[in-house]
Amino acid sequence: MLFDWFTIGAQIVNFLILLWLLKRFLYGPILRAVDSREAAIAQRLREADAARDAAEEERRALARDREGFAEEKRQLMEKAREDVQTWRESAEERVRGEVEARRERWLESLSAEQAEFERALAERVAREVVSVSRRVLTDLGDADLEERLAEAFLREVRERRGAAVSGRVTVGTGADMGPEAQRRVAEGLRSVFTEVTEVDFTQASELGFGMRMETGDTRIGWTLSGYLEGLEQRVLDELAATPQGGMA
Template sequence: MSIEWSTLGLQAINVLVLLWLLQRFLYRPVLAVLERRRAAIDQQMAEAAAVQQKADAARQAVEDERIALATQREQLLAKAQAEAETTRAARLHDVEAQSERLIEAGRHQLEQERRDASAQLRRDAAQLAADFAQRVLARTPKGALLRAYVDEIADHAAQMTLTPSDEARVVTAEALSDPESAALVERLGPALGHVGQWRFDVDPSLLAGVEIHLADTVIGHTLAQDLARLQAAAATDEPPHDHAV
């Protein structure tokens, strides 16, 4: 078998021409189409990625808004609950304060009524005591009552430090007889100390009892004083004190 170099050369030339033609008219256009297709695919992928990114951003924005709304809702609920609690506490405080004021006012009113009733009872008791004392005075012998007052004044004067007096003025509710005056001077003289002169006066407002007016003091015990102390005690909570002054 022999090789025809001319034929082989022609075939080689045909192959080269064919390759050039394929390179020129087929391969380059195909590559261009493929490049355009790849570019289009890349653009579509980029657009899809951008759309996906926008979708993710939108979804994140919606989620953030949902979280913000939930947080705002919780804050509003907490604020409303706090305001309701504050309002309830304020109303409760007002009710308690008003109740306390009403209770205190009622307590004061009851206390005032008790005081008024007690004062009225004391006044009534003082009036009854005064009426009773006057009835007893009307039935008591004058001499015995006078001696009782004089003895009490003498005992009280004996406990005092008295300076000598030029005059002792004796005041009684009724005029004393000479024997009664002498008995009074005899009983009070030692207790009063030195007295230059005794003078006797009458003051019916004393009702009963004796007052001794010295130079610098007055000693006495009268029914008018007892009644005055009794009436004064009726206006207070302190009991009356019976003593010569």
């Protein structure tokens, strides 16, 4: 029997090529897929073990927390019982102290009411005196009072000698002033503030019996109302400083 060695050799080559193709395109991917799946399963098993360990650790931590909470609760209850006992022991003493304090305040209020009545009476008398003085001075608006107003205003100006005043200034007056009074005020301003060049006079009825100089940010004035308010406050301060027994 004769063999066709060429044919046999060609079949062997074809078979080997087939084996290589099967390994390259079939068995290789299958094996890689199997390996990948096994690796994924192994990773999931490791994650499951880690999760189980974490759950166990969390369970132990919760058990420790429960024990700690129980101990803390016991301590809080013990402290609450001690606080209640302390409150019970001091409650009666506090009540007695409060009753005694109220009694003392009541006795003090009797004396304070008398002193307050005397103070209020003196304050009302002082305000009435100042009020009457204000009405009298307002009604006496003659030339002599103009001179006195100018003197009072210039006295206030001299007390502010250090102020920075220069150039043109405006003097407002609550009532009409005669030329002589205006001249005196202007000369007085120039003698105090040597850099003043001009003095203008204007009507300012809101000042009442008073005068006010304005220039830039500087304002200097004197009013009867302000003076009497200051007088009223000084009288009240004197009365407040007087001992309670001094009015008896």
